[in-house]
Amino acid sequence: MITGTAAGVPYVALPPRTGRRLVLVWHLLGEPGTPEDMAATLPLPDLDAWRVYPALPLRDPGPDFLLDGYAPLVTEAADAVPDLVTALRGELGCAGPVDVVGGSAGGHVALLTAVRGEVPVRRVAVVNPAVTAESVVEASVAAASLPGYDWTPAARAAAEPLDVLAAADRLTAPLLVVRGADEYPAFRPVQEQLCDSVPGAKIVDVPGLAHMLVTRVDEVRAEVSAWLSD
Template identity: 35%
Template sequence: MTLTGTAAGVPYLAVPPATPNPDAPVVLAWHLLDSPRTPAALAAALPLDGLDAWRVYLGLPMTGDRLPEGGWPEVIRLASEDAVRNMHRPVVYGGAEEFAAAWPELKQALQVEPRSLGVVGGSMGAAVAQLVALESGLDIEAAVLVSPVVQLRAAVAAVGRRYGIAYPWTAETDAVAERLDFVARAAEFGPTQVLLVVGEEDDREGFLDPSAALAEALGGRGRLATIPDMGHALADEPGTDPAPQTPHAAAVDRLATGWLRERL
């Protein structure tokens, strides 16, 4: 039975474990801004079936029912004006900050006090997952980061290359890039075991190389896996509703499920 609701204003979709009990592990998952870009769509792409844990898929700010007036075209317009100030910072910072208020309500709604926690995130959702792992004060045993934003500066440059523009960094946005440079912050992951999954067809400088650098910086606590022929997204467009799992998403799902099962 799938549960849906909001916790402190954050939309969520929760799938219970096969053997529910109050201390069952909980996996918290944040979607991409590319496809899949909603909790329901991510749950279809990465159902994590076979994992005896709660799977809780959380909505990001400026997505789903919380899109700004004008919808997705308005998000694109805001990003084109200033990608870091208008999109990356409000989505990533906002997602991490609102989780702090949502988590107590989620535990009450699901009636859980989990013995272990894991996080999953895709692209910008992976940046949220990393902030939660590093800054929430929760003990996160395992993380799965898919097509992740590991170094914001590299990710922004990748988008700039695609559209032939160079982002004008300032002292203000430099500070955002420093906070979202998880290679530089690798020591802060502590004992968290991190799996990074990237597509071989994704942007190398923007996503593949930073992911490899984080896995290396984590040493025995990190592992990098690459999916042949996969790009950045995990689902076909439009990516807002549940859709049949693509072969690439199925490969990611198998890796993620195995990683979490062994560590939670």
């Protein structure tokens, strides 16, 4: 495992056997919640590619869950991708289109990267992804990690650019959603709507998998590896 910083983003990387393709894999905010843990959980050894695990820009929570925490975190991570890819190509010698992978909030970053189109994305594989800020807030309230939320005009404005469902027509790369059968109820409808909106998208429900990537990991690895091996 290689550690480094590219374009200001800390990362860990697993080198290929001979290939030069780049796969970016973003971790969750829960488990696995660091680049090192995500690399250990989802190493994707069957892919002859550079597998790079960037760190999400974690921050101390502020008074407003969305405005001070989730929205700037996801936005900053997605904004960093073009410079990150350029730097990684220089540092690691990887080339060509990029595959993007992520879980939960990391999946949100992967999806935003694909719909923005600022870097060429070959394939997308996300696990229990966040698709909209509204569903993230709803899930947090339902889990009692957030006592409630006041949707102010500022919050609505911050949520709008994070709405992958509204930008689904710009997601042209083949899309795989791996979802736990015990996924957050607030996430399931928007995940299904996203796959219905993207031609050729595939959704796989994994029995026994909850939102965090701590069970049934072998099945998740197999689905993601097969999707990115095409």
